[in-house]
Amino acid sequence: MxxxxxxxxxxxxxxxxxxxxxxxxxxxxxxxxxxxxxxxxxxxxxxxxxxxxxxxxxxxxxxxxxxxxxxxxxxxxxxxxxxxxxxxxxxxxxxxxxxxxxxxxxxxxxxxxxxxxxxxxxxxxxxxxxxxxxxxxxxxxxxxxxxxxxxxxxxxxxxxxxxxxxxxxxTMQAELEALEKGLGSPEKPVVAIVGGAKVSTKIDLLSNLVTKVDALVIGGGMANTFLAAEGKDVGKSLCEHDLADTAREIVAKAREAGCTIVLPTDAVIAREFKAGAANETLSVDAVPADAMILDAGPASVEAINGWIDRAKTLVWNGPLGAFEIEPFDRATMAAAGHAAERTKAGELVSVAGGGDTVAALNQAGAADDFTYVSTAGGAFLEWMEGKPLPGVEVLKA
Incomplete structure (x- = not known):
């Protein structure tokens, strides 16, 4: 191969x-x-x-x-x-x-x-x-x-x-073989989880993935941009309001390609961004104007885990919430743990990569059970974006 x-x-x-x-x-x-x-x-x-x-x-x-x-x-x-x-x-x-x-x-x-x-x-x-x-x-x-x-x-x-x-x-061989299993010629259905703070850094990534995967789960700060593009009020949440059109274009492209976009339906909100901050779980339709979304809620996690259950291949880049501080790490930990269990049971090929992703999976104690965790930040992202990598292309010659 x-x-x-x-x-x-x-x-x-x-x-x-x-x-x-x-x-x-x-x-x-x-x-x-x-x-x-x-x-x-x-x-x-x-x-x-x-x-x-x-x-x-x-x-x-x-x-x-x-x-x-x-x-x-x-x-x-x-x-x-x-x-x-x-x-x-x-x-x-x-x-x-x-x-x-x-x-x-x-x-x-x-x-x-x-x-x-x-x-x-x-x-x-x-x-x-x-x-x-x-x-x-x-x-x-x-x-x-x-x-x-x-x-x-x-x-x-x-x-x-x-x-x-x-x-x-x-190492290069293992990485390329894992990536081939992840997106090159994966076993379907393929589910991608993409999280992290900003849509702006991952536009190429999202545009490429919707043409290759069966479902795309969007989490983290970037989910707020998609929710706002749907006309929902995200309060003081991290959100790139100027990218609403881009978000709608990605959703339209996904619809055309037959890819389901999965956004949070409930959220853990707080008034301040610090460990142990007073928080509550609400529907994404009911976010108060003075609050911010810091994690996906339990109903969203259940939906994400449902997609992980259906998937044969999972590609993961970026956390689902502000995983660095408790209790806003729960969605990431739960989904990562579930993906690790499915992989361990031989039901799933799971490939993950990108800086924060490695840290989040380590924190969840899930990294060792994933099929492959890439420590390459930029190269992993460019591969996910569908771009040819010069150092790999030249080895094929």
Missing amino acids: TMFKTLDDADLQGKRVLLRIDLNVPMKDGVVTDETRIERVLPTIREIADKGGRVVLLAHFGRPKGKPNPDMSLEPIAAVLSNRLGKPVGFSADCVGPVAAGIVSALNDGDVLLLENTRFHAGEEENDESFVAELASLGDIYVNDAFSAAHRAHASTEGLAHHMPSYAGR
């Missing part, structure tokens, strides 16, 4: 393997505070090293704007990688030039080397041909394991694939 080559197709023994990974991890005072992204790439690094490849790691960190910046050095991450792999990981203070070339030429089969931040050179983000050639001179094979950077056509994410045999790493 795959349209790209994987590590199964590569002869790695004795080869210098340029492995692009995502090490853009949260750090505080030089210490990594969340190792999720590091954990995800360990299997690919191990496999290449075990098969006798000489692993040369390429990654970016932060936005140094094409110049070296000691605050964005990858050096502290080499120690974390070494610790997690249980073997030494070398470090080169530059990703190209004589220093890098010297260290790479001294590598033995199975060795692992981390090169300094590729974005310390302007040629990385410009996908500059001479910079790509300098990087390419350090390797025999290119493996991309950074789906989260696949929506960028940079030297280390796209350019290199034109210079040498190219393969998807195991």
